[in-house]
Amino acid sequence: MSGAELARTHASVDAYYSSKVESFGATPGGVDWTCSATQNLRFVQLLRICDFSADLSLNDVGCGYGALLAFCRERHPDRAIDYVGVDLSAAMVRVAQQHWQAAPGVRFVVGASCPRTADFAIASGLFNVCQSIATEEWESFVRATLRELGFRNVKALYIVKDLGTDWIDKGYPVTRGG
Numbered sequence: 001m002s003g004a005e006l007a008r009t010h011a012s013v014d015a016y017y018s019s020k021v022e023s024f025g026a027t028p029g030g031v032d033w034t035c036s037a038t039q040n041l042r043f044v045q046l047l048r049i050c051d052f053s054a055d056l057s058l059n060d061v062g063c064g065y066g067a068l069l070a071f072c073r074e075r076h077p078d079r080a081i082d083y084v085g086v087d088l089s090a091a092m093v094r095v096a097q098q099h100w101q102a103a104p105g106v107r108f109v110v111g112a113s114c115p116r117t118a119d120f121a122i123a124s125g126l127f128n129v130c131q132s133i134a135t136e137e138w139e140s141f142v143r144a145t146l147r148e149l150g151f152r153n154v155k156a157l158y159i160v161k162d163l164g165t166d167w168i169d170k171g172y173p174v175t176r177g178g
Contacts, residue, residue, distance in 0.1 A: 001140035009133060009141045010088050010112055016129050018091040026095050031064035043071045050120045057082040057118035062126035066096040086111050113148045
């Protein structure tokens with residue numbers, strides 16, 4: 001994928017999610033979920049890879065307004081979570097920063113890659129909005145993003161549709177989504 005194609009895809013994802021948060025605010029609708037129940041169900045599945053028996057660091061790529069962090073804190077109030085949320089949407093990051101500004105160990109950044117390595121990394125929402133982008137270009141975006149994120153020692157990878165073949169061939173455990 002060329003730099004121009006990647007930038008165009010990033011801009012498309014940014015515009016999509018920025019319009020959602022501007023319309024619906026820090027709610028499940030603001031990140032294109034129908035309700036908190038379905039959003040929380042996704043969080044349960046994503047967090048199965050995390051070990052909450054001790055304090056941990058977590059990178060959340062496609063973090064939206066920080067709902068995953070709120071879910072973690074509600075479910076694991078006795079754990080310190082060193083959290084970095086990354087999102088392509090500056091509007092989304094602004095909303096998250098406003099909400100979490102006083103929280104220790106929490107940082108939100110605009111971008112396409114994590115500024116650090118963490119115990120666990122989750123990348124969820126940014127792969128769900130293909131829209132009118134050609135399948136081949138979207139698959140290249142997913143691969144490029146995963147490479148950029150440094151997904152070398154992956155415990156689990158949630159794949160939307162059928163993009164898992166290359167990752168299965170490399171020995172990564174893959175859960176197929178729908």
